[in-house]
Amino acid sequence: MKLSTILVGSLATLVSAVPLFNLETALETTNYSPSDEKLIYEFAHQLTTIDQFNSTNSTKCEKCIERLQLGKSIALTKPNLIFPIFTKWCIDNKVTDETTCKMTYGRNTVLNATSGTNFANLLTLMDPNSYDGQLYCHYQSDKHCPLPETPKIDMSSYWPEKQDKHKIAPEPSNETYNVLHISDFHIQLDYSIGSEANCSQYMCCTDHNYNKFEIPEGYDFTANLTQDQINNLSYTPAWYDQDFELEHGDSIDISNSTKWFPANTFGHYNCDAPEVLINSSLKSVAKYQEELGLDFKFSIFTGDLVDHDEDYHLDYEKIIKSEEYIFRDIKTTLKNIPVYPVLGNHDTYPYAQLAQEKSGFGNILDWNAELMGDLWEDYEWINGSTARYAREHYTGFAVETTTNLKVIALNSNAYYASNLYNYWNATDVDSFGQFQFLIDELIDSESKDQRVWIIAHIPFVQEALPIPAEVFKQIVKRFSPSTIAGIFFGHTHMDQFNILYDGDVLEKTEENAVNMAWISQAVTPLTDNNPSWRYYTVDTKTHSVMNSFNYYTKLNETFYNESEEPNWEFEYSARESYSDVVNEWPETSPLNATFWHRVASGVNSSTEIAQTYNNFKRRFSPYVPQCIGTNDCDGSYCFLASFTLKEYEACLKTFNEPEFY
Ligand SMILES: *[C@@H]1O[C@H](CO)[C@@H](O)[C@H](O)[C@H]1NC(C)=O
Ligand SMILES: *[C@@H]1O[C@H](CO)[C@@H](O)[C@H](O)[C@H]1NC(C)=O
Ligand SMILES: *[C@@H]1O[C@H](CO)[C@@H](O)[C@H](O)[C@H]1NC(C)=O
Ligand SMILES: *[C@@H]1O[C@H](CO)[C@@H](O)[C@H](O)[C@H]1NC(C)=O
Ligand SMILES: *[C@@H]1O[C@H](CO)[C@@H](O)[C@H](O)[C@H]1NC(C)=O
Ligand SMILES: *[C@@H]1O[C@H](CO)[C@@H](O)[C@H](O)[C@H]1NC(C)=O
Ligand SMILES: *[C@@H]1O[C@H](CO)[C@@H](O)[C@H](O)[C@H]1NC(C)=O
Ligand SMILES: *[C@@H]1O[C@H](CO)[C@@H](O)[C@H](O)[C@H]1NC(C)=O
Ligand SMILES: *[C@@H]1O[C@H](CO)[C@@H](O)[C@H](O)[C@H]1NC(C)=O
Ligand SMILES: *[C@@H]1O[C@H](CO)[C@@H](O)[C@H](O)[C@H]1NC(C)=O
Ligand SMILES: *[C@@H]1O[C@H](CO)[C@@H](O)[C@H](O)[C@H]1NC(C)=O
Ligand SMILES: *[C@@H]1O[C@H](CO)[C@@H](O)[C@H](O)[C@H]1NC(C)=O
Numbered sequence: 001m002k003l004s005t006i007l008v009g010s011l012a013t014l015v016s017a018v019p020l021f022n023l024e025t026a027l028e029t030t031n032y033s034p035s036d037e038k039l040i041y042e043f044a045h046q047l048t049t050i051d052q053f054n055s056t057n058s059t060k061c062e063k064c065i066e067r068l069q070l071g072k073s074i075a076l077t078k079p080n081l082i083f084p085i086f087t088k089w090c091i092d093n094k095v096t097d098e099t100t101c102k103m104t105y106g107r108n109t110v111l112n113a114t115s116g117t118n119f120a121n122l123l124t125l126m127d128p129n130s131y132d133g134q135l136y137c138h139y140q141s142d143k144h145c146p147l148p149e150t151p152k153i154d155m156s157s158y159w160p161e162k163q164d165k166h167k168i169a170p171e172p173s174n175e176t177y178n179v180l181h182i183s184d185f186h187i188q189l190d191y192s193i194g195s196e197a198n199c200s201q202y203m204c205c206t207d208h209n210y211n212k213f214e215i216p217e218g219y220d221f222t223a224n225l226t227q228d229q230i231n232n233l234s235y236t237p238a239w240y241d242q243d244f245e246l247e248h249g250d251s252i253d254i255s256n257s258t259k260w261f262p263a264n265t266f267g268h269y270n271c272d273a274p275e276v277l278i279n280s281s282l283k284s285v286a287k288y289q290e291e292l293g294l295d296f297k298f299s300i301f302t303g304d305l306v307d308h309d310e311d312y313h314l315d316y317e318k319i320i321k322s323e324e325y326i327f328r329d330i331k332t333t334l335k336n337i338p339v340y341p342v343l344g345n346h347d348t349y350p351y352a353q354l355a356q357e358k359s360g361f362g363n364i365l366d367w368n369a370e371l372m373g374d375l376w377e378d379y380e381w382i383n384g385s386t387a388r389y390a391r392e393h394y395t396g397f398a399v400e401t402t403t404n405l406k407v408i409a410l411n412s413n414a415y416y417a418s419n420l421y422n423y424w425n426a427t428d429v430d431s432f433g434q435f436q437f438l439i440d441e442l443i444d445s446e447s448k449d450q451r452v453w454i455i456a457h458i459p460f461v462q463e464a465l466p467i468p469a470e471v472f473k474q475i476v477k478r479f480s481p482s483t484i485a486g487i488f489f490g491h492t493h494m495d496q497f498n499i500l501y502d503g504d505v506l507e508k509t510e511e512n513a514v515n516m517a518w519i520s521q522a523v524t525p526l527t528d529n530n531p532s533w534r535y536y537t538v539d540t541k542t543h544s545v546m547n548s549f550n551y552y553t554k555l556n557e558t559f560y561n562e563s564e565e566p567n568w569e570f571e572y573s574a575r576e577s578y579s580d581v582v583n584e585w586p587e588t589s590p591l592n593a594t595f596w597h598r599v600a601s602g603v604n605s606s607t608e609i610a611q612t613y614n615n616f617k618r619r620f621s622p623y624v625p626q627c628i629g630t631n632d633c634d635g636s637y638c639f640l641a642s643f644t645l646k647e648y649e650a651c652l653k654t655f656n657e658p659e660f661y
Pocket of ligand 7: 212261
């Protein structure tokens with residue numbers, strides 16, 4: 001039996017065995033014993049009292065911490081009462097809108113990605129009176145506490161001192177091989193042709209999306225199109241068959257549509273990727289590989305499989321299906337190319353949650369690591385012992401490629417600000433043990449003069465908590481430039497990079513550039529970008545990236561192509577496109593931190609170069625800002641010239657740039 005059949009089958013049984021949980025009834029105290037009912041009212045009232053102006057604690061920060069203290073005492077004795085108590089308090093005091101209150105504090109169910117269970121678990125673990133409480137009330141409670149000062153961190157006891165021979169990068173050879181980098185597919189399983197693509201929600205193009213404003217009388221969404229475009233509108237369902245030929249269904253009549261912009265066959269700039277677009281992107285990879293004789297030695301995938309729909313439209317089964325479908329589609333198209341994947345913040349349930357094994361709650365999220373270990377082993381991307389390692393280490397693993405490079409894969413939810421478990425004992429430099437694993441692997445590789453790539457989903461410049469960001473930075477400094485040959489992230493959906501400098505914010509000089517991280521663009525068009533992927537030429541001896549080649553499709557052209565196949569084109573290569581900016585970069589030099597420092601400096605000093613970068617960032621989509629003659633591209637520089645969020649914020653202040661990336 002096919003793996004997918006087993007999974008979907010067993011999940012269906014699981015789903016039908018669970019009584020339909022309705023959050024409305026969760027609030028109805030009739031479900032609770034009279035004494036619990038009394039407690040719910042009592043404690044919800046106490047939480048409300050804390051909010052009052054005359055409470056003993058006066059600042060928002062103190063109030064937030066006091067609520068956590070009360071919550072902790074409840075969670076330790078009556079954990080099941082956390083859901084109704086906090087939900088009631090949240091709704092009564094209009095802390096957020098009612099739905100968000102229910103999603104934040106309601107009990108997690110198979111059908112609704114509420115995170116109250118994880119909140120209750122956290123309360124039992126955390127110490128609200130410590131750094132934990134301060135950090136939580138900063139990131140999870142609307143910055144009610146100022147960001148607590150990051151304790152001084154010194155990781156040097158974790159490794160032997162750096163030897164002189166490790167202070168220089170190895171010399172490249174003359175030969176290269178090719179590696180594919182794909183990221184952020186975000187499959188939208190309920191993508192619906194003809195639904196609203198110009199909606200009032202974050203993600204559009206499902207039947208439950210709508211625009212808050214009705215279309216005006218006589219509105220015609222084709223009003224400004226050419227006759228050719230009108231003749232060629234794409235509203236026919238399409239999919240790839242077993243031979244990877246595009247098949248079509250019956251055309252959908254949208255002539256009486258009441259939408260501002262009825263969603264087309266292949267996707268939209270406000271929507272995640274319908275599966276047909278994902279298949280099209282993968283088919284274009286296979287096509288270019290063959291046409292150009294690229295012979296990819298392996299591929300990295302830097303995470304995010306699941307779509308951006310609101311949490312109450314996400315259920316357990318949808319997460320598993322999204323994970324299974326995309327890995328299946330990748331396997332079918334890339335065939336024997338090994339793929340080294342990481343999971344992203346969306347690839348879990350509920351959203352972003354990951355619990356440390358030692359917390360005692362690790363088992364509630366183990367299903368995901370089990371599934372990934374099985375899938376990746378079935379697809380022969382990693383072998384049995386590596387898969388076992390991934391199952392036991394939050395899907396993280398280390399693998400040696402056929403080219404003798406080591407790839408280390410990390411799960412970035414272990415440092416992500418939206419993972420509630422990261423607010424437990426938050427001063428612990430390594431509560432997941434993931435950094436110890438990374439360091440052990442780096443020490444091992446250093447001793448063998450082996451080079452390493454690190455892959456993870458979320459770059460540390462974004463939404464990473466300050467302590468792990470500092471730890472990672474120290475690790476990268478210690479093992480650069482000799483051992484770490486590349487760092488690769490996804491997550492932002494944009495084509496970007498981050499530079500790590502030694503020294504402080506004013507010393508972003510060429511001499512101080514230590515290493516850099518590549519941030520891959522995405523296949524999903526969501527947030528106004530054209531779908532895209534890239535490959536690298538990599539030096540055979542040093543595994544340094546020598547060049548990058550990006551391919552994309554102009555999504556807006558697929559709106560008017562009669563639902564025929566999207567056309568994937570070459571977009572740019574970094575070495576050639578930035579050759580004037582970096583000024584004489586020898587063919588034999590890798591695209592390392594020095595190269596990217598020069599690009600970032602160019603973006604800072606010239607609006608033309610900022611325009612080039614911004615064109616690439618969104619792959620020439622209709623939403624690329626005009627840099628020349630406007631301030632719309634200010635802020636690009638600090639993002640590129642920072643490695644952690646703390647550095648980024650300091651840079652914005654110093655250079656007086658607005659937040660923008
Ligand atoms: C604050 O004032 C309200 C209304 O006057 C009262 O119900 C509440 O008990 C007071 N709280 C404290 C902590 O004194
Ligand atoms: C808030 O007030 C309570 C007593 O009502 C006190 O125990 C607690 O320490 C105070 N918390 C803060 C953060 O001041
Ligand atoms: C690199 O290749 C060029 C031409 O292909 C050759 O002249 C040169 O000797 C090679 N260098 C090394 C270090 O192999
Ligand atoms: C067509 O263009 C006009 C003028 O730019 C604009 O006001 C109108 O909203 C456009 N109509 C549609 C359906 O896009
Ligand atoms: C995508 O490709 C997979 C095989 O890789 C196929 O099973 C699936 O039906 C395809 N879906 C669409 C929408 O093209
Ligand atoms: C669209 O509206 C016209 C006029 O009301 C009607 O005749 C036609 O059947 C409608 N088409 C569809 C597909 O509903
Ligand atoms: C999208 O919807 C808004 C109303 O919410 C409207 O003002 C705007 O013109 C629409 N744009 C398009 C391209 O349909
Ligand atoms: C999930 O929660 C939301 C918000 O309370 C609710 O509207 C929706 O019906 C729930 N969905 C399911 C399947 O229970
Ligand atoms: C909390 O972190 C410290 C290190 O900062 C560690 O020594 C301690 O064991 C951790 N506590 C738990 C319960 O894991
Ligand atoms: C678009 O329409 C024109 C004329 O109506 C036609 O010649 C052309 O082939 C069409 N293009 C596509 C991609 O369908
Ligand atoms: C990048 O490569 C150039 C040329 O090989 C070298 O001079 C420079 O030191 C390297 N930069 C870093 C940060 O390793
Ligand atoms: C698609 O968008 C690009 C960038 O704005 C524009 O140059 C191009 O003309 C658009 N194509 C169509 C068919 O609208």
